[in-house]
Amino acid sequence: MIEVQRVNKSFDEIHVLKDLSARFDSGKMNLIIGQSGSGKTVLMKSIIGLHQADSGKILYDGRNFMQMRFNEIKELRKEVGMLFQGSALFDSLSVLENVMFPLEMFSGMTNREMIARAKFCLIRVNLKEQSFNLSPSEISGGMQKRVAIARAIALNPKYLFCDEPNSGLDPITALVIDKLIQEITAEYNITTIVNTHDMNSVMEVGDHILFIDKGVKAWEGSRNEIFDVSDNDALNEFVFASELFKKVKYALHK
Amino acid sequence: MLIFTFLKHVGIYCTLMYRVFSQPDQWRMFFRQLPKEMEKLVVNSLGIVVVISIFIGAIMTIQTKLNTEDPLLPVYATGLVTRDTLLLEFSSTIMCLILAGKVGSNIASEIGTMRITEQIDALEIMGVNSANYLILPKIAAFVLLIPCLVFFSMATGLLGGYFACVFTDILTTHDYMIGIQYLFIPYYIFYSVVKTFFFAFIIASVSSYYGYYAYGGALDVGKASTNAVVNSSVIVLIFNVLITNLMLT
Ligand SMILES: Nc1ncnc2c1ncn2[C@@H]1O[C@H](COP(=O)(O)OP(=O)(O)O)[C@@H](O)[C@H]1O
Ligand SMILES: [Mg+2]
Numbered sequence: 001m002i003e004v005q006r007v008n009k010s011f012d013e014i015h016v017l018k019d020l021s022a023r024f025d026s027g028k029m030n031l032i033i034g035q036s037g038s039g040k041t042v043l044m045k046s047i048i049g050l051h052q053a054d055s056g057k058i059l060y061d062g063r064n065f066m067q068m069r070f071n072e073i074k075e076l077r078k079e080v081g082m083l084f085q086g087s088a089l090f091d092s093l094s095v096l097e098n099v100m101f102p103l104e105m106f107s108g109m110t111n112r113e114m115i116a117r118a119k120f121c122l123i124r125v126n127l128k129e130q131s132f133n134l135s136p137s138e139i140s141g142g143m144q145k146r147v148a149i150a151r152a153i154a155l156n157p158k159y160l161f162c163d164e165p166n167s168g169l170d171p172i173t174a175l176v177i178d179k180l181i182q183e184i185t186a187e188y189n190i191t192t193i194v195n196t197h198d199m200n201s202v203m204e205v206g207d208h209i210l211f212i213d214k215g216v217k218a219w220e221g222s223r224n225e226i227f228d229v230s231d232n233d234a235l236n237e238f239v240f241a242s243e244l245f246k247k248v249k250y251a252l253h254k
Numbered sequence: 255m256l257i258f259t260f261l262k263h264v265g266i267y268c269t270l271m272y273r274v275f276s277q278p279d280q281w282r283m284f285f286r287q288l289p290k291e292m293e294k295l296v297v298n299s300l301g302i303v304v305v306i307s308i309f310i311g312a313i314m315t316i317q318t319k320l321n322t323e324d325p326l327l328p329v330y331a332t333g334l335v336t337r338d339t340l341l342l343e344f345s346s347t348i349m350c351l352i353l354a355g356k357v358g359s360n361i362a363s364e365i366g367t368m369r370i371t372e373q374i375d376a377l378e379i380m381g382v383n384s385a386n387y388l389i390l391p392k393i394a395a396f397v398l399l400i401p402c403l404v405f406f407s408m409a410t411g412l413l414g415g416y417f418a419c420v421f422t423d424i425l426t427t428h429d430y431m432i433g434i435q436y437l438f439i440p441y442y443i444f445y446s447v448v449k450t451f452f453f454a455f456i457i458a459s460v461s462s463y464y465g466y467y468a469y470g471g472a473l474d475v476g477k478a479s480t481n482a483v484v485n486s487s488v489i490v491l492i493f494n495v496l497i498t499n500l501m502l503t
Contacts, residue, residue: 050375077381088372102380105280161379 001025002047002159002191007056009039009046016042017053018215026158026191029182029205033196034212035238040195041085043212044161047193048080049073060159078106081152083162083181087144089136089151095122096132099150106155121150125180142173146180153184160185162194166201174198178205199245202226211235227252267463273385274393274459284391291395295357295458300406306352307345307407311414314339319424332425333433336415338442345407346446347494350453353403354487358461361392362482365465366475374466389462393455400454401447408443445501452497453490460486 002024009017016039024030032040046053049065058065060076068076089098099118103109109117122132125146136144145165152160162181166174182205185192196202202209206223213234221229227249229235240246278284319332365388368374377384412434419427461482468478 045375048379050378074381077379080379082376082379084372084376086371088376090373090376091367104283105380105382 001061002193003057003059004043004047005057005059007043007046007058008054009042009051010054016215017046020056020212020215020217022210022217022220024191024193025208027186027189028192028207029185030191030193030208030210031196031202031206032193032210032212033202033206033238036197038212039215040197040212041163042215044163044193044195048077048082048161078155079158081155081157081160083145083148083152083160083165085163085167087136087141087148089144089147091136094133094135095127095139095147098136098147099154102151102154117154118150121154122147124153124184125150142169142177145169145173145177149177149180149184153188156188157190160190160192162192164195164197166196166198171200174200175204181205199239199242211238213238266467267460270385270389270463270466271459273383274389274462276383276386278386278390279382283387287387287391288395291391292399295360295392295396296399296403299353299356299403302352302356303349303403303407304410307340307349307411308414308417310344310348311336311340311411312418313414314344314411315415315418315430316422316424329429330433330436333415333430334436335433337412337434337438340408340411341442341446345404345411346449346453347490349403349407350400350450350457350490351487354457354461354490355483357396358457358483358486359479361458361461362465362468362479363475365389365462366468366478369466369468370471370475385466389459389466392462393458396458397451397454400450404446404450408446448501449494449497452493456489456493457486460489 004020004022004024007017007020008015020043032043034040042051045051047058047065053066056066060079063076065073065076089095090101093101096115096118099121100114103114103117107114107117119129119132127143127146127150131139131143136147139147149165160181165181166177169177178201181192181194184190194201194205203223206226209219209221209223209226210217211219211232211234219229219232219235226235226239227245240249314336315332318335322331365374368388374384374388377387415434416427416430419425419430461479464478464482464485465475468474
């Protein structure tokens with residue numbers, strides 16, 4: 001479980017996150033949704049410390065991240081996996097070596113154990129043996145995402161962060177990736193936080209949804225409730241931006 | 255205002271270097287990166303070093319001879335001037351300026367690309383000291399092997415001068431050989447090598463700095479790379495004056 005309490009973050013003049021509080025439970029898909037530029041990435045990066053929040057509290061199962069010393073942060077990072085928007089695979093390493101990388105850095109396993117673990121993770125995300133020795137530039141975007149997931153779960157993380165995991169993917173692959181993250185989250189009881197602006201993902205996997213509008217928490221709830229929020233214009237604008245969801249709402253209320 | 259920006263850069267550079275020179279998370283990974291960087295930064299630069307040195311050596315011999323057409327000058331003069339110029343400045347300072355272009359832009363664009371594609375963030379998230387993992391092997395490889403490039407440059411430069419004597423009739427090879435052996439001061443080689451240790455460190459670390467703090471898109475990586483080359487060249491020149499003053503006067 002991760003708790004965020006009254007977090008603020010500014011860059012020079014721009015106040016990006018404003019007094020934001022939220023709670024993310026384990027074993028569930030916690031979605032952060034909002035328009036581009038609303039501060040989703042900044043929130044995520046503040047939680048993991050790639051940005052330094054200006055004030056507030058960030059608690060990892062009760063451990064206050066903002067007061068951790070350098071070494072404690074380093075230890076915590078070994079419990080964290082992250083899936084970046086552009087996959088962020090290491091260009092110079094093969095698919096298999098990418099997944100082995102965190103193991104080589106921190107696991108203390110033998111070479112054979114590392115290879116076995118990396119292969120296990122790659123097979124878990126449905127990649128075939130023949131792609132293991134290719135370099136990241138030789139595989140498709142969807143496969144890169146899978147490799148990135150495999151790398152993120154290699155060290156059995158307790159916390160998993162995904163920044164727009166299905167951006168740039170076709171609808172079918174996007175769904176597969178969403179489902180994969182959901183399965184892994186439930187299987188290993190991970191605290192998973194996913195940034196997205198894709199309403200399809202919201203409807204497919206959104207167990208707990210946090211809607212951010214211009215850096216403020218504007219709504220919180222589940223995907224079953226999201227169609228029936230009458231008093232929140234920003235949310236409605238976001239949810240019903242696409243014609244499809246307007247029609248869904250219309251059909252539901254007829 | 256300008257001095258303020260300058261001090262800010264120096265401050266950030268020093269903090270980065272502090273992170274670079276800490277204990278690697280895994281020495282095994284460091285020793286795996288080191289030979290790769292040695293190949294990329296040094297071995298792959300040998301070609302350009304050799305080509306440029308041969309031509310400059312030849313040109314210098316021809317020019318020196320042409321511009322000192324005086325029967326009173328001893329026969330060894332041309333060889334001696336060529337040799338001392340090579341040993342004192344060309345094979346160290348000028349070579350490093352050329353390498354600043356090749357190696358500096360290589361380092362800055364590689365690290366800059368890793369920055370903007372979030373690969374550096376990915377390392378940090380894993381708990382890896384990214385500055386140390388990425389930059390230390392580059393600095394170590396370049397500083398450790400820079401003397402090889404200097405020796406190669408000196409040797410092929412002198413060879414270039416010899417070729418000039420063979421292929422033109424400006425000077426006999428006999429006179430040239432006497433010249434390059436006359437009044438040889440071994441200290442000059444020591445001086446050259448010591449200088450290049452500093453230059454190599456400046457080029458590798460300053461270029462890494464510009465790459466590491468790149469922000470934005472592909473265009474910004476290009477800018478970072480240009481900044482790396484220009485600024486490391488200027489710093490090399492400034493340090494050249496300082497070190498020459500310390501070591502030769
Ligand atoms: N490193 C940075 N420096 C300055 N401003 C930033 C930085 N990162 C993000 N911002 C600003 O923060 C705001 C929110 O950005 P972001 O969190 O990336 O939005 P999104 O919700 O699309 O992920 C934007 O206005 C952006 O310009
Ligand atoms: Mg974003």
